[in-house]
Amino acid sequence: MRPAYSGSEVRAAEQPLLDAGRGPELMRRAARGLAQHVIAVLQGTTPVSQQGGVAVSGRRASRVYGARVGAYVGPGNNGGDALFALAQLRGRGVDAIAFTTHDRWHDDGMRAFRAAGGRVVPAVDRAAAAGLLFTLDVLIDAVTGTGTRVGAAPRPLDLPVPPAGVHVVACDLPSGVDADTGRAEPGALAAATTVTFGALKRGLAVGEGRSLAGDVTVVDIGLGPHLPGPSVWLCEGPARLDPPVWNAHKYSRGVVGLVAGSEQYPGAAVLAARAAVNAGIGMLVVVAPESAPTMRRMILEACPEAIVAAPGDGVFDRVSAWVLGPGIGDDADQRRSVERALSSDLPVVVDASALPYLPETPRRAATVLTPHAGELASLLSGRGIPVSASDVSGDPIRWASRAAEELSSVVVLKGPTTAVATPDGTVRLVTGAPSTLATAGSGDVLAGVTGALLSQAGQEAGPEAAAERAEDAVALHAAAARQLPAHGFGASALADSVGEADDRH
Structure with missing residues (x-):
């Protein structure tokens, strides 16, 4: 069994570390875990499965140097995680493209990305973005994070959909998915894999979030001592069934x-x-x-x-x-x-x-x-x-x-x-x-x-x-x-x- 937490529980666990000035350290850890996952995808060592009825596939470059990785980059820390990860991938010879979804972004992450030689393309330039999507090996989805709350009138995500051959990696959770309930906004991208930080979010195990997340990897960024005792558990194992004891009789077997x-x-x-x-x-x-x-x-x-x-x-x-x-x-x-x-x-x-x-x-x-x-x-x-x-x-x-x-x-x-x-x-x-x-x-x-x-x-x-x-x-x-x-x-x-x-x- 794995513990699953609400978005508010994870944010509360982060707060003491943020108050202690360790925010940049948390982001570096998250970015490193995300970059390592993308490298594993490019090398063909990450499992791809079918979960929740969503078939996932990938072009599988089988190489890192010369591969092309893009990211939908939102304005918050989720986008910052992706920008720092792209900067690290640039150091491995990856052609990295940031598709910015807003007119603002994580400043430190963008500076690191530009310094590494990454390219920036506004996602609102749909023609340019759509053309580049067809050339990608991996697309990181980092528009929104654990702050998403999907209510009675969800807001559609208006983003170009990548072609079937592109391996989509969700950063923390698929954008537009509610971290607590798994409800999803219209237009949420189906990921082949999700890299989530600090703890498993409940919304990755239930509702539409389960089918949109694909295979989920949890990256430890040091939140463990600050997380509450879990009340929700994800049970993925087989049934615990034992053969009858040697002296069983029909009444003792139930x-x-x-x-x-x-x-x-x-x-x-x-x-x-x-x-x-x-x-x-x-x-x-x-x-x-x-x-x-x-x-x-x-x-x-x-x-x-x-x-x-x-x-x-x-x-x-x-x-x-x-x-x-x-x-x-x-x-x-x-x-x-x-x-x-x-x-x-x-x-x-x-x-x-x-x-x-x-x-x-x-x-x-x-x-x-x-x-x-x-x-x-x-x-x-x-x-x-x-x-x-x-x-x-x-x-x-x-x-x-x-x-x-x-x-x-x-x-x-x-x-x-x-x-x-x-x-x-x-x-x-x-x-x-x-x-x-x-x-x-x-x-x-x-x-x-x-x-x-x-x-x-x-x-x-x-x-x-x-x-x-x-x-x-x-x-x-x-x-x-x-x-x-x-x-x-x-x-x-x-x-x-x-x-x-x-x-x-």
């Missing part, structure tokens, strides 16, 4: 009780059931009321290892964690089963149609909620906190954390980057999910996987342990998707893939 599906939506129960079984539990017990005969038959056909029982059957005494909600619709019998499970002292995963039945009084046992942005907005609005789905998706860290505190639960806010929040204010950002997970039934599969891992945590698991299992479930869910066709798949294939995903430490 017994999941599933209240899902209905006569109207039987498939949701099948998907959650198959996912839970494939995630490695010891037993699955499915609540199947007489009002849903089709569902009972489909469950037994899809999961012959499952025990299908009527509500109140004694077999449910063995359950170690519940999964509640996928596909129950307005089935009255299923709703009563949900309410009974919520009143128990067992860990629960609450999804979809069961979310509105969450009790007002906090539960003693671990409670994991798995909403998407619309469901979370409805849940909070129903508790007197008016918020829209677009608000939630636009600032997932804030709203997942707010919901976890308000609801005394672990909140798994599903999205391109899934936020797993605990009531104490800690948020885990889980990456690695391909966009192919945007398919009907994907959430049912995640609910089943989450319940499976939670059932193995023990009945006394607290919020921290529950959040760790939820994080692992999200990672396993993503790993299962990554090994399926990149053009897309159905949730049935995803549920089966859970059992084949090798995503272990």
